[in-house]
Amino acid sequence: MKEHHFTTQRTARYHTLGELNNQTKTIWIILHGYMQSARFFIKQFEELKNDTAFIVAPEALSKAYVNGVSGKVGASWMTKEDRENEIADYIFYLNSLSKHILANVPNSCAIRLLGFSQGVSALCRWYAQSEINAEQIILWCGTFPADMLLYKGNKQWKNVHLVSASNDSYITPEKTEEQKKLLTSLGIHYTEHYFEGKHEINTELLRQIASC
Numbered sequence: 001m002k003e004h005h006f007t008t009q010r011t012a013r014y015h016t017l018g019e020l021n022n023q024t025k026t027i028w029i030i031l032h033g034y035m036q037s038a039r040f041f042i043k044q045f046e047e048l049k050n051d052t053a054f055i056v057a058p059e060a061l062s063k064a065y066v067n068g069v070s071g072k073v074g075a076s077w078m079t080k081e082d083r084e085n086e087i088a089d090y091i092f093y094l095n096s097l098s099k100h101i102l103a104n105v106p107n108s109c110a111i112r113l114l115g116f117s118q119g120v121s122a123l124c125r126w127y128a129q130s131e132i133n134a135e136q137i138i139l140w141c142g143t144f145p146a147d148m149l150l151y152k153g154n155k156q157w158k159n160v161h162l163v164s165a166s167n168d169s170y171i172t173p174e175k176t177e178e179q180k181k182l183l184t185s186l187g188i189h190y191t192e193h194y195f196e197g198k199h200e201i202n203t204e205l206l207r208q209i210a211s212c
Contacts, residue, residue, distance in 0.1 A: 010089075013059045015039050015059070016042075016057070017048075018054045020101070024053070024109060025053070025110060026052060026054070026110045026112060027053075027112070028053065028055040029057075029112075031114070032060070033141075034117055035064070035075065036074050036075065036116075036117075041116070042057035044201045047207050048210055056101055058093070058094060058097055060122070062079070063075045063076075076118065077121070077122040091129055094122075094130070111134045111135055112137075112210070114137075115140065115142055116201060119142060121142060124139070124145055125145055127155065128155050133156060136159040139160065140201065141168055143175060143178075146182065148182070162190045164176045165196075165197045165198055165200070166196045168198060168199045169198070
């Protein structure tokens with residue numbers, strides 16, 4: 001048996017909060033976690049919406065039912081199956097979408113990025129190969145990809161925030177320490193944040209970090 005690959009067109013979905021116009025000063029691009037939907041994920045960012053902020057939540061390309069064969073649908077950025085092509089696909093997708101969003105945005109607009117859970121790895125790989133220079137990067141309850149040496153290049157990583165939770169069933173304290181060591185080894189300076197809670201977005205802490 002031979003395995004083959006074929007590049008085909010996909011239609012991607014994304015959701016937004018706010019209006020993109022000449023009053024916009026900040027654009028947020030937020031990446032959801034494993035088996036979440038952008039439609040529900042973006043609702044947690046209502047706190048950031050104002051007359052000068054535009055929030056974009058791209059949805060991962062691979063969708064499936066969260067439980068069984070019906071009901072709630074979630075999306076995944078990648079799995080271990082055909083991993084390299086899935087990574088290449090979402091990097092191309094996010095690059096294309098960001099160029100579309102930013103096409104008529106003045107250079108003075110601040111770009112802020114947030115990845116949650118699986119969205120952390122997706123964000124890091126994409127940002128490293130993007131043309132964006134972010135004013136802030138928030139890595140929330142996720143893992144900085146161990147293969148970042150393949151992606152990091154000469155990209156500037158500034159105002160990086162690493163967020164962890166007290167009762168996170170996925171990101172243990174040991175994993176958090178590994179993330180910190182990896183960031184340090186790559187020469188990426190970061191500010192660490194910790195909150196009492198589970199594997200979730202804490203809106204109060206989000207608001208605090210957004211003001212940094």
